[in-house]
Amino acid sequence: MNVERKVHIKSFGCQMNVYDSHRMADTLAPAGFTETTRVEDADLIVLNTCHIREKAQEKVFSELGRMRVLKEAAARAGRRVTIAVAGCVAQAQGEEIVRRAPSVDIVVGSQSYHRLPALLARAERNGAIVDTEFPVEDKFDNLEPPSREAIRARGVSAFVTVQEGCDKFCTFCVVPYTRGAEASRPAVKIIAEAERLAQAGVREITLLGQNVNAYHGQGPDGRPWPLARLLARLAQVRGIARLRYTTSHPRDMETSLIEAHRDLPSLMPYLHVPAQSGSDRMLERMNRRHTRADYLDMISRLRAARPDMAFSSDFIVGFPGESEHDFEATLSLIDEIGCAGAFSFKYSARPGTPAADMPGQIRENVKSERLRRLQAAIDRNAAAFNARCLGHTFDVLFEKPGRYPGQIVGRSPYLQPVQVMASQSSIGEVAAVTITEVSSNSLFGVLAREAGGVGG
Ligand code: 5AD
Ligand code: SF4
Numbered sequence: 001m002n003v004e005r006k007v008h009i010k011s012f013g014c015q016m017n018v019y020d021s022h023r024m025a026d027t028l029a030p031a032g033f034t035e036t037t038r039v040e041d042a043d044l045i046v047l048n049t050c051h052i053r054e055k056a057q058e059k060v061f062s063e064l065g066r067m068r069v070l071k072e073a074a075a076r077a078g079r080r081v082t083i084a085v086a087g088c089v090a091q092a093q094g095e096e097i098v099r100r101a102p103s104v105d106i107v108v109g110s111q112s113y114h115r116l117p118a119l120l121a122r123a124e125r126n127g128a129i130v131d132t133e134f135p136v137e138d139k140f141d142n143l144e145p146p147s148r149e150a151i152r153a154r155g156v157s158a159f160v161t162v163q164e165g166c167d168k169f170c171t172f173c174v175v176p177y178t179r180g181a182e183a184s185r186p187a188v189k190i191i192a193e194a195e196r197l198a199q200a201g202v203r204e205i206t207l208l209g210q211n212v213n214a215y216h217g218q219g220p221d222g223r224p225w226p227l228a229r230l231l232a233r234l235a236q237v238r239g240i241a242r243l244r245y246t247t248s249h250p251r252d253m254e255t256s257l258i259e260a261h262r263d264l265p266s267l268m269p270y271l272h273v274p275a276q277s278g279s280d281r282m283l284e285r286m287n288r289r290h291t292r293a294d295y296l297d298m299i300s301r302l303r304a305a306r307p308d309m310a311f312s313s314d315f316i317v318g319f320p321g322e323s324e325h326d327f328e329a330t331l332s333l334i335d336e337i338g339c340a341g342a343f344s345f346k347y348s349a350r351p352g353t354p355a356a357d358m359p360g361q362i363r364e365n366v367k368s369e370r371l372r373r374l375q376a377a378i379d380r381n382a383a384a385f386n387a388r389c390l391g392h393t394f395d396v397l398f399e400k401p402g403r404y405p406g407q408i409v410g411r412s413p414y415l416q417p418v419q420v421m422a423s424q425s426s427i428g429e430v431a432a433v434t435i436t437e438v439s440s441n442s443l444f445g446v447l448a449r450e451a452g453g454v455g456g
Contacts, residue, residue, distance in 0.1 A: 010046070017048045044082045082123060107131065110178065160193050166210045171286055206244040
């Protein structure tokens with residue numbers, strides 16, 4: 001008796017939320033929901049939220065204001081629209097969301113979204129419902145697998161969550177509170193998911209986790225597997241040409257994982273590993289459990305294992321107590337790493353985290369000024385990295401039609417978009433491309449065969 005209904009899911013924040021959004025869509029599909037990109041057409045609107053920074057949270061409430069207008073307009077036309085808030089803001093704020101935004105029907109935390117179809121039925125009967133438990137059942141065991149069509153529509157590159165939560169307790173971060181303690185999925189479940197994705201045409205898998213390299217899920221032999229072991233097994237899945245993982249903590253960059261970068265050709269030579277600061281004094285106050293020297297040592301060990309390795313990072317400016325001197329240490333670290341890219345953030349106090357109550361909170365104008373200088377340093381390094389790619393030949397995984405007719409676009413090993421004149425039939429394939437032109441955010445190239453096979 002499933003009526004056809006439409007769901008619109010809007011994701012905020014990290015890639016893990018993108019993955020969760022897909023899994024919510026998969027789970028709603030048997031209940032008759034198809035996805036729509038047009039929010040006006042939706043019977044169910046899900047906002048999959050992020051709590052990591054203050055702005056992200058405020059965005060959710062302003063978005064909810066817009067949703068309320070849609071909901072009221074639909075009601076006047078005799079159509080019922082249900083609004084659900086999922087993800088980390090849902091987890092952290094629970095009831096408060098319904099108080100601040102009474103048009104919300106469902107609040108579902110990041111560990112209970114497999115219950116979405118049941119919550120929907122209950123909300124329709126009894127009104128607003130909040131479920132932010134950390135249930136005993138494993139949500140991953142209770143989620144529907146995606147259909148072949150859904151996988152195809154999402155493209156040749158897919159995410160798979162392998163680990164959630166974090167035990168690191170960096171003093172600025174809400175993740176240990178919103179996503180809970182570190183937990184890893186069993187390897188067999190991940191392998192089965194990868195095989196299903198590969199059979200439907202996926203060529204690249206990015207393993208996701210808040211602290212992905214702390215992975216220690218149960219292996220088929222009953223013993224915990226480190227991430228390196230899981231990657232080695234996934235490298236054997238037929239059809240999977242590329243593997244990536246994100247986000248890593250420098251402390252968990254074990255020798256076996258560094259060696260995996262040497263031993264597994266399908267493991268891409270690009271790593272996102274946040275440093276947060278270049279100042280040991282700040283790293284200590286952030287409870288990062290690594291020093292600047294540790295970080296640089298990790299980078300050089302990875303480069304020794306795989307010379308074409310490139311790095312991206314996250315940096316926070318204006319952490320409580322940060323002096324100009326500390327900040328300059330961050331700037332110099334960026335140059336020392338030669339970051340291919342990085343995300344930069346102004347510190348924002350998150351209630352309930354230790355740093356929120358630390359002395360030495362930095363004025364907003366100082367944070368803004370440091371952020372500008374940080375971004376300039378990142379842009380300069382990223383531009384230098386892109387410029388170094390000119391004339392090089394590397395593999396590109398073609399993902400979709402390009403900007404102009406006859407063009408297709410893919411990703412380099414370093415996640416840069418690469419535009420190439422080539423047949424649409426190459427989408428889903430990996431081919432060697434020689435880079436002939438570099439612009440601010442794209443590379444242009446020709447298939448290496450046509451270029452006469454220039455070595456990279
Ligand atoms: N303020 C600013 N940036 C933060 N991040 C996490 N918490 C905060 C905060 N309170 C940044 C970190 C992290 C990234 C995902 O978000 O750099 O690596
Ligand atoms: Fe947050 Fe990452 Fe630190 Fe964990 S390791 S507390 S997720 S910043």
